[in-house]
Amino acid sequence: MAGMSRPITRNLLLLLAAALLHPAAAAAQEPPHVRAAREAPLPAALPSESPGDWRLAFIDVETTGLTPGYHEMIDIGLVITDLEGRELSRLFLRIQPDRPERTETGAVQVNGFDPVLWETFGAVGPAVAVDSIIAFCRAAAEGRDLLLTAFNCQFDTAFLDHLFRSQGRSWRELFYYYVLDLPSMAWGLGVRDLQGGRLARRFSVPEETHDPLEHTGLTGAEFNAALYRAMLAGAGNGEPAPGGPEE
Numbered sequence: 001m002a003g004m005s006r007p008i009t010r011n012l013l014l015l016l017a018a019a020l021l022h023p024a025a026a027a028a029q030e031p032p033h034v035r036a037a038r039e040a041p042l043p044a045a046l047p048s049e050s051p052g053d054w055r056l057a058f059i060d061v062e063t064t065g066l067t068p069g070y071h072e073m074i075d076i077g078l079v080i081t082d083l084e085g086r087e088l089s090r091l092f093l094r095i096q097p098d099r100p101e102r103t104e105t106g107a108v109q110v111n112g113f114d115p116v117l118w119e120t121f122g123a124v125g126p127a128v129a130v131d132s133i134i135a136f137c138r139a140a141a142e143g144r145d146l147l148l149t150a151f152n153c154q155f156d157t158a159f160l161d162h163l164f165r166s167q168g169r170s171w172r173e174l175f176y177y178y179v180l181d182l183p184s185m186a187w188g189l190g191v192r193d194l195q196g197g198r199l200a201r202r203f204s205v206p207e208e209t210h211d212p213l214e215h216t217g218l219t220g221a222e223f224n225a226a227l228y229r230a231m232l233a234g235a236g237n238g239e240p241a242p243g244g245p246e247e
Helices: 002-021 023-028 032-038 105-111 115-120 126-141 153-165 182-188 196-202 217-236
Strands: 054-063 073-081 087-094 145-150
Touching (some): 054 105, 054 126, 073 217, 126 153, 145 153, 145 217
Antiparallel strands (some): 054 073
């Protein structure tokens, strides 16, 4: 094994040098989703500089399990608002996954997924889902920049990323690369809860439904927007977070 390291290292260095000398050739080897992310436009101004040029995209997804790239999205909800949380547009899609046999029991208990039932609901395939999300977001943005906002943002963003890259696209075509996380916002207000139900009670907003067939990405996105408005109202009034910091 030690004897193999030198030629392998030398070959890697030669490839790296070739890529540096020929960037166009290196770019041609990029996967489509990498190129799409690299070519995504940057905003002209930050939200603090030009708030009217920004929109929030509250997102929530339901999935067949907890592992992005192995499990898949089975629905998505998007609620577009201004920076004050006033709703402007919404989208809900049910998605038929390519590998439904990977669905975990725990996921079904939360979202009621069943491939036969999803077919009766008119669920679309991943390609149609990506095209629909792109068309909706571009229309809803009206030329403004979109900032993803989610509850446990790494989860939703990871699944969105895998859905888009499966079609050679990137979610960065639509959204700025920063993502806002709602529990982190609450944490900054002194509320150390992470669960949606507990935060709902803390900020006096209706808790999201626990009925599996009514618990969707859209109800989650609606809840996220309501929680954001509640936190924003408390912060704007200079009031302590409901319930106060945990002792």
